Amino acid sequence: xxxxxxxxxxxxxxxxxxxxxxxxxxxxxxxxxxxxxxxxxxxxxxxxxxxxxxxxxxxxxxxxxxxxxxxxxxxxxxxxxxxxxxxxxxxxxxxxxxxxxxxxxxxxxxxxxxxxxxxxxxxxxxxxxxxxxxxxxxxxxxxxxxxxxxxxxxxxxxxxxxxxxxxxxxxxxxxxxxxxxxxxxxxxxxxxxxxxxxxxxxxxxxxxxxxxxxxxxxxxxxxxxxxxxxxxxxxxxxxxxxxxxxxxxxxxxxxxxxxxxxxxxxxxxxxxxxxxxxxxxxxxxxxxxxxxxxxxxxxxxxxxxxxxxxxxxxxxxxxxxxxxxxxxxxxxxxxxxxxxxxxxxxxxxxxxxxxxxxxxxxxxxxxxxxxxxxxxxxxxxxxxxxxxxxxxxxxxxxxxxxxxxxxxxxxxxxxxxxxxxxxxxxxxxxxxxxxxxxxxxxxxxxxxxxxxxxxxxxxxxxxxxxxxxxxxxxxxxxxxxxxxxxxxxxxxxxxxxxxxxxxxxxxxxxxxxxxxxxxxxxxxxxxx
Amino acid sequence: xxxxxxxxxxxxxxxxxxxxxxxxxxxxxxxxxxxxxxxxxxxxxxxxxxxxxxxxxxxxxxxxxxxxxxxxxxxxxxxxxxxxxxxxxxxxxxxxxxxxxxxxxxxxxxxxxxxxxxxxxxxxxxxxxxxxxxxxxxxxxxxxxxxxxxxxxxxxxxxxxxxxxxxxxxxxxxxxxxxxxxxxxxxxxxxxxxxxxxxxxxxxxxxxxxxxxxxxxxxxxxxxxxxxxxxxxxxxxxxxxxxxxxxxxxxxxxxxxxxxxxxxxxxxxxxxxxxxxxxxxxxxxxxxxxxxxxxxxxxxxxxxxxxxxxxxxxxxxxxxxxxxxxxxxxxxxxxxxxxx
Numbered sequence: 001x002x003x004x005x006x007x008x009x010x011x012x013x014x015x016x017x018x019x020x021x022x023x024x025x026x027x028x029x030x031x032x033x034x035x036x037x038x039x040x041x042x043x044x045x046x047x048x049x050x051x052x053x054x055x056x057x058x059x060x061x062x063x064x065x066x067x068x069x070x071x072x073x074x075x076x077x078x079x080x081x082x083x084x085x086x087x088x089x090x091x092x093x094x095x096x097x098x099x100x101x102x103x104x105x106x107x108x109x110x111x112x113x114x115x116x117x118x119x120x121x122x123x124x125x126x127x128x129x130x131x132x133x134x135x136x137x138x139x140x141x142x143x144x145x146x147x148x149x150x151x152x153x154x155x156x157x158x159x160x161x162x163x164x165x166x167x168x169x170x171x172x173x174x175x176x177x178x179x180x181x182x183x184x185x186x187x188x189x190x191x192x193x194x195x196x197x198x199x200x201x202x203x204x205x206x207x208x209x210x211x212x213x214x215x216x217x218x219x220x221x222x223x224x225x226x227x228x229x230x231x232x233x234x235x236x237x238x239x240x241x242x243x244x245x246x247x248x249x250x251x252x253x254x255x256x257x258x259x260x261x262x263x264x265x266x267x268x269x270x271x272x273x274x275x276x277x278x279x280x281x282x283x284x285x286x287x288x289x290x291x292x293x294x295x296x297x298x299x300x301x302x303x304x305x306x307x308x309x310x311x312x313x314x315x316x317x318x319x320x321x322x323x324x325x326x327x328x329x330x331x332x333x334x335x336x337x338x339x340x341x342x343x344x345x346x347x348x349x350x351x352x353x354x355x356x357x358x359x360x361x362x363x364x365x366x367x368x369x370x371x372x373x374x375x376x377x378x379x380x381x382x383x384x385x386x387x388x389x390x391x392x393x394x395x396x397x398x399x400x401x402x403x404x405x406x407x408x409x410x411x412x413x414x415x416x417x418x419x420x421x422x423x424x425x426x427x428x429x430x431x432x433x434x435x436x437x438x439x440x441x442x443x444x445x446x447x448x449x450x451x452x453x454x455x456x457x458x459x460x461x462x463x464x465x466x467x468x469x470x471x472x473x474x475x476x477x478x479x480x481x482x483x484x485x486x487x488x489x490x491x492x493x494x495x496x497x498x499x500x501x502x503x504x505x506x507x508x509x510x511x512x513x514x515x516x517x518x519x520x521x522x523x524x525x526x527x528x
Numbered sequence: 529x530x531x532x533x534x535x536x537x538x539x540x541x542x543x544x545x546x547x548x549x550x551x552x553x554x555x556x557x558x559x560x561x562x563x564x565x566x567x568x569x570x571x572x573x574x575x576x577x578x579x580x581x582x583x584x585x586x587x588x589x590x591x592x593x594x595x596x597x598x599x600x601x602x603x604x605x606x607x608x609x610x611x612x613x614x615x616x617x618x619x620x621x622x623x624x625x626x627x628x629x630x631x632x633x634x635x636x637x638x639x640x641x642x643x644x645x646x647x648x649x650x651x652x653x654x655x656x657x658x659x660x661x662x663x664x665x666x667x668x669x670x671x672x673x674x675x676x677x678x679x680x681x682x683x684x685x686x687x688x689x690x691x692x693x694x695x696x697x698x699x700x701x702x703x704x705x706x707x708x709x710x711x712x713x714x715x716x717x718x719x720x721x722x723x724x725x726x727x728x729x730x731x732x733x734x735x736x737x738x739x740x741x742x743x744x745x746x747x748x749x750x751x752x753x754x755x756x757x758x759x760x761x762x763x764x765x766x767x768x769x770x771x772x773x774x775x776x777x778x779x780x781x782x783x784x785x786x787x788x789x790x791x792x793x794x795x796x797x798x799x800x801x802x803x804x805x806x807x808x809x810x811x812x813x814x815x816x817x818x819x820x821x822x823x824x825x826x827x828x829x830x831x832x833x834x835x836x837x838x839x840x841x842x843x844x845x846x847x848x849x850x851x852x853x854x855x856x857x858x859x860x861x862x863x864x865x866x867x868x
Contacts, residue, residue, distance in 0.1 A: 001799075001800055001801065002748060002751065002752040002755070002801045002802075002803060003800075003801065003803070004748060004802075004803050004805075005802050005803065005804050005805075008804050008805075008806075009807075012806055012807055012814075013744070013805060013807050013814060017588055017813065018588060018591075018656035019584045019587045019593075019594050019656070020584055020585070020588045020744070020746050020813045021744070021745065021746065021747075022584070022748075023747055023749035023750075024580065024583075024584060024594055024747060025580075026577055026579070026750070027579045027583055027598070027599060028573070028579055059778070096549075097549030098549075099548060115778070148778055149776040150776070172702060173700075173702035175702065176702060179700070179702075179705060180702065180703060180704065180705055181704070181705030182704045182705065183704070183705075200843065201843045201844070202775070202845070203844075203845050204770035204772065204775050204844070204846050205770060205771055206764075206765055206769040206770055206771070206846075207771050207788060209769075209785075209788065209790070232612075233574060233613045233614060234572065234610075234612020234613065234614065235571075235572060235602055235603075235604055235607070235612070236570055236604065236609050236610060236611070236612070237612045239604050253604065254604060255570075255603075256602060256604070257570075257572050257601070257602030257603075258602050259573070259575070260572060260573070260575065261575075262574070262575065263572075263575075263614075264761075265614055268614055293783070293784050293785075294783040297771060297781070297783055297784065297788060298771070298783065302771055305772075305775055305776075340546070340548055343547070344543070344546065344709065346705045347543065347705070347707055347709030348709075351540070351541075352539065352540060352713075360705065367776070369772075369778055374615075376758070376761065376820045376823055377542075377820045377821065377823055377824050378820070380542060380543070380820075380824065381765075381820075381823065381824050384538070384824045384825070384828060385824075385827040385828045385831070385845065386828075387828075388538035388539070388540065388825070388827075388828030388832070389828050389831050389832065389841070389843060391538075391828075392536065392537075392538075392828070392831075392835065393841070396835075402537050402832070406717070410539070418705075419706060419707050419708075420706040420707075421707075425712055425806060425807075425808055425809065426541075426713070426715070427804060428539055428715050428717070430715075430739070430804055430806075431715045431717040431739040431740070431741050431804065432537075432539050433739075434717070434739035434802045434804060435537070435539075435718060435719055435737055435802070436717075436719075438719070438737040438738070438800055438802055439535070439719035441535075441537075441719060441868060468703050468704070471703055472702075
């Protein structure tokens with residue numbers, strides 16, 4: 001049941017509106033309840049082929065040889081796609097906004113870095129024929145030592161997961177293996193505190209578990225264009241990612257999304273569109289690529305796990321005077337979006353509380369597991385779990401009611417936040433008060449009189465003296481820029497012909513290559 | 529052996545939107561000659577209700593009934609650029625873009641009406657029911673349909689508008705983490721009551737009470753749907769789900785919904801929600817966004833309630849019966865804390 005508390009903050013609102021604030025029925029309700037809303041997979045096209053990928057059974061292995069000779073002769077097979085067929089077989093999602101290095105191939109070339117990594121794609125007349133051909137692909141693996149624990153991964157001598165980041169951490173500002181937050185002097189805070197409490201928290205990965213698994217259908221359109229029906233959560237993000245990977249102008253594609261059967265962050269990664277389109281380009285036929293349920297659960301990116309250490313200094317009267325946090329985000333084998341979650345997490349510290357000394361170090365770590373990605377509350381959910389369990393422990397430690405402990409430490413209008421911006425428009429205290437009222441949780445009168453709009457600012461608005469470590473030399477100017485445009489490739493490749501072409505004969509033992517000539521080696525080369 | 533009840537709380541805030549690339553979204557609004565409006569966007573409605581919320585924002589801003597607005601989404605040929613549906617940005621970012629586009633279209637509509645009524649546009653107002661009239665003189669009125677016909681066939685005006693919302697990228701300081709990560713924050717506090725069986729380690733949800741501050745509930749029924757569904761996801765995350773039950777060991781991964789456990793109808797509980805509205809200065813009609821945050825307070829509130837019930841701290845998720853039982857055993861039995 002939902003109750004609107006119009007009495008609170010009423011003086012800050014104009015409630016005299018006509019359409020806003022009404023529980024108007026959804027525009028698309030009729031379609032949803034009568035089962036007529038269209039999903040991407042409702043676009044069954046004539047002559048449509050089906051794409052399936054062969055996935056690595058190893059968490060970490062060198063690919064010695066990939067033999068598709070027998071698979072190519074398998075009934076119903078139209079085309080087998082390998083890494084060398086992908087025009088630009090190395091990408092990172094946030095390269096569209098110049099954040100991070102290209103680190104993930106569409107199809108693995110010389111190495112697999114997680115169990116389930118795609119190696120070759122098979123386009124066939126039916127899903128069954130694609131699976132039958134897949135069983136005939138011979139891959140010679142050389143298993144390599146794998147690392148699964150974030151703190152093991154950053155130890156010297158740990159197996160290198162992803163050669164683009166040889167220390168198994170994302171690199172911030174070209175120099176640091178983590179993002180820092182420094183506000184005040186935590187060590188002095190701990191020295192002054194009546195109690196110091198240090199704890200470890202461990203989140204688990206979870207699945208987005210959408211009813212509709214990730215997928216797309218790509219089809220040749222008239223005039224050299226391709227229409228793409230997709231389950232994406234981010235239409236232009238996916239479109240521009242495909243334009244980059246397939247090295248064609250973005251207006252080659254007409255992307256059509258629509259009703260999405262559950263996203264929660266798991267449909268940003270553009271897992272299926274590039275190969276579906278490439279399949280359509282290479283065969284001249286519509287191509288459908290949708291993950292099965294087991295693929296979605298095991299190899300569709302999950303919410304990554306985080307390990308968090310919190311050390312707090314608290315006074316007997318309940319004031320938290322210092323909070324130090326070290327956290328590790330498990331990104332899996334590739335960056336996807338975890339690099340940004342770290343930044344978002346750092347900005348979230350120390351939670352919605354005013355604490356005079358805050359210190360944060362947050363790492364994005366690579367391990368040999370399925371790449372993690374965004375999920376509802378990305379970068380924040382795990383930290384909130386740790387922070388709020390810690391708040392409960394601190395309240396218990398100093399013998400203060402946990403509700404009152406929150407009100408006592410809550411940030412208020414005019415306070416300085418640890419990321420050095422003034423707190424405005426705050427409402428934590430009021431939420432605690434109303435939740436207490438609803439739950440019939442007794443609060444003392446003085447706690448009921450507290451307000452987010454009172455007693456903030458003043459000395460709480462100051463940026464405290466902050467001792468800083470030696471500043472590392474930055475190799476280049478900022479990696480985080482606003483430019484959405486990428487540099488144009490030196491040579492524009494012609495889009496592949498639209499007419500179906502038989503698969504060209506393959507060299508008996510293809511040398512490992514990412515296809516695009518501008519990548520002289522698999523790793524290390526980064527286009528700016 | 530007994531069942532013990534306990535209550536736990538958590539309070540949180542949540543940043544709206546993201547600090548990457550300026551986080552832009554665009555929208556276009558135009559009228560057909562019958563005075564019916566179309567909003568064109570590439571933004572995706574994931575079922576959260578983006579189409580409905582932007583439709584209400586557009587109608588309110590234009591001053592027309594919601595039935596006169598249709599939102600067309602998810603087409604890269606007709607809809608202008610949007611970053612995507614994530615980071616709780618839909619209502620705030622896309623809503624602002626639609627509002628800006630609707631404001632521009634309203635300007636043209638009012639000019640066209642002024643020409644027909646032979647008055648100054650500044651003297652006109654909309655009644656929200658499909659008419660435009662002179663302020664203080666409702667009889668000097670024209671319907672939006674007649675305005676649209678006049679604009680198209682007589683005056684040669686396009687009743688249309690363009691909107692974009694952009695927050696300039698804030699550089700992140702490498703040494704201090706100084707940045708402007710978000711423009712506004714939503715807030716919440718949640719109380720969870722659980723019952724822990726000290727013989728089986730099972731945790732049953734008894735009830736939840738919560739307060740969410742969201743700037744403005746543009747559509748309270750959609751807000752309720754988000755908060756109720758999000759809390760379910762929180763229960764699931766706290767007590768049930770994981771594809772790696774012995775993380776960091778990757779073994780024992782589930783392959784389907786038989787092996788991947790989630791709460792069923794018998795595992796949920798009553799949830800009493802209050803919504804507070806402290807409008808954000810830069811939100812559309814003050815709105816922030818309830819999308820992501822609603823699962824967040826549930827996780828720690830459940831863990832804290834378990835401590836209150838049996839005295840064990842569960843610092844690793846998910847809180848499975850196995851973990852609860854091992855923890856109770858390690859401390860030599862349940863130690864219920866003071867009842868709250």
